[in-house]
Amino acid sequence: MTVLAMTQASEPLVELRQVVKRYQLGESQITALKGVDVTIQAGEFVAAWGPSGSGKSTLCNLIGLLDTPSAGTVLFEGQDAATLSDDARSQARNRKIGFVFQGFNLLPVLSALENVMLPLQVGRRASRACVEAAERRLADVGLAEFASHRPSKLSGGQQQRVAIARALIANPRLVVADEPTANLDSHNAHRIIDLMRSIGEREGTTFVFSTHDERLLGRVDRRIMMRDGALIEDCSHDCSEAPRVESRNYGTVNYSMTGRV
Numbered sequence: 001m002t003v004l005a006m007t008q009a010s011e012p013l014v015e016l017r018q019v020v021k022r023y024q025l026g027e028s029q030i031t032a033l034k035g036v037d038v039t040i041q042a043g044e045f046v047a048a049w050g051p052s053g054s055g056k057s058t059l060c061n062l063i064g065l066l067d068t069p070s071a072g073t074v075l076f077e078g079q080d081a082a083t084l085s086d087d088a089r090s091q092a093r094n095r096k097i098g099f100v101f102q103g104f105n106l107l108p109v110l111s112a113l114e115n116v117m118l119p120l121q122v123g124r125r126a127s128r129a130c131v132e133a134a135e136r137r138l139a140d141v142g143l144a145e146f147a148s149h150r151p152s153k154l155s156g157g158q159q160q161r162v163a164i165a166r167a168l169i170a171n172p173r174l175v176v177a178d179e180p181t182a183n184l185d186s187h188n189a190h191r192i193i194d195l196m197r198s199i200g201e202r203e204g205t206t207f208v209f210s211t212h213d214e215r216l217l218g219r220v221d222r223r224i225m226m227r228d229g230a231l232i233e234d235c236s237h238d239c240s241e242a243p244r245v246e247s248r249n250y251g252t253v254n255y256s257m258t259g260r261v
Contacts, residue, residue: 011078013206014040014259015064019072021058021229032228034060037074040208042173045200047217048210049245050226056210057178057224063208064097076175095120098167100177100209104159106151106166112138113147116166129149137165141195157188164196168205177209186215193219229239 021033033055038048040063048056061067062074065081074081076092084092093099098119106115116134138144140159151159160180167175177196181189193209193216200207217223226231 012039012040012075013042013077014208015073015075016059016062016069017073017075019062019069019074021055021062021067022070032229032236033062033069035245036229037230038063038224038231038234040206042206043200043204044206044208044223045197045223046206046208046224046227047220048208048224049212049214049217051212052202053198053228054226055226055229056212056226058229059224060208060210061177062174064099064174065093066099066176066233095170096173098172100160100163100175100180101165102179102182104151104156104163106159106162108151111148111150113161114145114152115162116120116150116169119166119169133169134165137169138162139201140168144176157192160184160192161195164192164199168199171203172205174206174208177207179210179212181211181213181216182190189213189216190219 013192016036016038019033019038020031023030023032036055036059038059048059050056058067062069065074065076068074068082069135077096081089106112107118110118113131114136117130117139120130120133135144135147138147141164143158143161143165146154146158147161151162154162160183163180164175167177175196180196181192184192196207196209197219199205222236224231225231225235
């Protein structure tokens with residue numbers, strides 16, 4: 001490996017330095033993140049974990065360049081995101097970052113295949129190459145035979161797999177998922193996390209996802225624990241202790257899947 005290649009391989013994919021994020025809510029100002037430092041290396045599988053209001057979703061939004069900090073620095077591929085124009089930020093999100101959302105965010109009038117193709121069709125007509133890429137991604141998540149189905153004909157787990165295929169359609173370096181299992185029962189939540197992990201290991205894709213479910217933490221390389229806007233623990237896979245929490249009752253939502261995922 002050349003010196004340049006070694007330097008590129010060791011350079012963080014995303015780096016947050018003393019990041020603060022504040023929101024204005026009426027006459028009140030809410031501090032969602034309080035001086036957070038996080039470095040994400042290429043190929044990592046990371047969970048940002050904590051209860052509602054801990055700042056984990058805000059953290060994911062900043063890592064995915066969906067938001068900007070009130071103070072501090074966000075670096076993506078070594079470049080300060082604050083120096084990027086709106087167009088450059090949009091291009092980075094479209095080409096290098098995929099997103100998976102808690103509510104799936106599939107268009108109900110489109111088929112699974114058409115939903116997966118959407119990121120490649122912005123401002124363009126569908127090409128045969130787009131169709132073939134979407135078909136491959138549906139096959140990757142085990143839904144090749146459901147390509148023509150609309151979301152209403154799919155289970156919750158299947159819809160989330162379509163969303164994962166859509167996030168991967170442009171072969172991004174990074175996938176950011178905000179509570180991707182919140183609307184799934186525990187069995188299907190584990191299957192979704194295992195699917196994302198297997199894709200990450202096979203393709204070298206970096207995954208960062210937020211969750212309030214500590215049962216998923218044994219499936220990640222690293223957990224970042226958030227509370228009240230502060231990072232209180234950053235533990236790699238060799239951390240043997242269970243995460244320390246004050247309350248374990250986060251109200252997990254059960255979603256009837258009738259055995260399908």
